[in-house]
Amino acid sequence: MGTAQPSPRSAEAADEPLVLHVEDQRSSRRSLQWALRRECDIGTVEAADFFHAIEALKRYPAITCVVADWDLVVGPDGLDLLDKVAELRPEVGRVLLSGKMNGDLLELAKRAGHEAFDKIEPWPTIIASICRLARRCARCNQPRGECICGLPRE
Numbered sequence: 001m002g003t004a005q006p007s008p009r010s011a012e013a014a015d016e017p018l019v020l021h022v023e024d025q026r027s028s029r030r031s032l033q034w035a036l037r038r039e040c041d042i043g044t045v046e047a048a049d050f051f052h053a054i055e056a057l058k059r060y061p062a063i064t065c066v067v068a069d070w071d072l073v074v075g076p077d078g079l080d081l082l083d084k085v086a087e088l089r090p091e092v093g094r095v096l097l098s099g100k101m102n103g104d105l106l107e108l109a110k111r112a113g114h115e116a117f118d119k120i121e122p123w124p125t126i127i128a129s130i131c132r133l134a135r136r137c138a139r140c141n142q143p144r145g146e147c148i149c150g151l152p153r154e
């Protein structure tokens with residue numbers, strides 16, 4: 001399964017934030033896509049595994065936040081993916097989701113600077129976090145467009 005195209009609106013408005021959602025279940029991808037559009041008018045790009053996610057990250061500079069399911073069926077898990085994202089694009093926000101969240105996983109995620117949520121946490125809390133991260137630089141925490149990191153834009 002490849003990466004899905006962003007909605008036409010997101011593609012046109014290159015400065016609009018875009019969320020990359022990495023999850024192998026199509027129904028889960030649809031739910032998040034719908035919620036982000038409704039709650040904060042943010043578009044999504046989708047990938048089902050680590051490799052397609054990295055490909056999408058390189059293809060869409062507008063991605064400002066990566067939301068990854070920990071338990072991916074193919075390839076490295078979501079934690080490995082977010083570690084890689086932090087290395088490649090440190091200004092991009094990172095959220096780890098898991099239906100099997102435990103203390104160790106939470107600790108690893110926090111230590112690496114990723115936000116992490118158990119999927120049983122209230123959906124509005126998770127969505128609000130993603131919306132906030134998508135609109136801010138993950139390095140300096142400034143709103144997008146006012147980033148003070150001086151990172152060259154890809």
Ligand SMILES: [Zn+2]
Binds near residue numbers: 142147149
């Ligand atoms: Zn910054």
